Amino acid sequence: MIKLVTFDLDDTLWDTAPAIVGAEAALRDWLAEHAPKLGPVPVEHLWEIRSRLLDEDPSFKHRISALRRRVLFHALEDAGYDSDEAQQLADESF
Template sequence: MTARPPLKAILFDLDDTLWPIAPVIAQAEVTLHAWLAEHAPRVAQQFSIEELRARRMALLASRPELHVDLASLRRAGLQAAFAELGEDERHLDGAMRHFSAARNAVKLYDDVLPGLLKLKQRLVLGTITNGNADLEVVGMAHHFKVSLAAAHFGRAKPAPDIFLAACAALNVAPAEAVYVGDDLKLDVEGAQRAGLRAVWMNRSGSDAHLAAGIAPDAICATFDELLDWLENQLAY
């Protein structure tokens, strides 16, 4: 068996890898609905948070290209509701700004920042996300040399293009990089098909990889476990 080259770079998913996202989105949607009640009251009165979500999912089914840009999906959903009820669409920008601010109010898992600081001493760091977190707003952009988002790149995970582009931007071969993410299909399988090693960040202890038939290069429940695994790789 041919030995793999030493690792030079580590790339991360964002949502549910560096921070939990479900409570953030839930709170952002509550604050957005309250904002709509003040600035676009007909929309807030006609549609609950759940109904607005269902309308977005229906819109996504008819416009699958919006998978790569979740902010555009949300805006399109709101725009349709505004138009249907005769609300002033000039408030759309304000609604999106309000949601974005709340959506970026994330709280890192406790082990993430100490782990990143250790990793930066030995590897070059980057991120790839299908989401719409703004690392500048979050205050984490300075930790990463490259950050690719599907909405700006035009292709989303698990497409190999976005993994390969990140590696090229870091000036490393795919075999010299490892990707860390929580989603078996998008993150693990996507990265491996692009030629990267892939670590499944499995904080819940799930055994879903068995049923999915996916074999991560490593399964880690914490950043400490990730650091331990990296110690055994050829770069260490």
């Protein structure tokens, strides 16, 4: 008996771009409301954080959700939120 079927976001069975674009827009809106210190973060800054984290811990390549949370955490810290608040916001935004 099949109990669970999952799909990753590799465009094998469906075009994932609209879902990803929508999710990113929803995240930006949420962050604008709940983390105003962050402001409009240049995507290049997020990619720099992502790259640094992957260099430090290559296992993040296989743990995308954890990587996204850590990127958000570091971006929030860089924006001036203390560690606890940055962690809470990163978790809530996800």
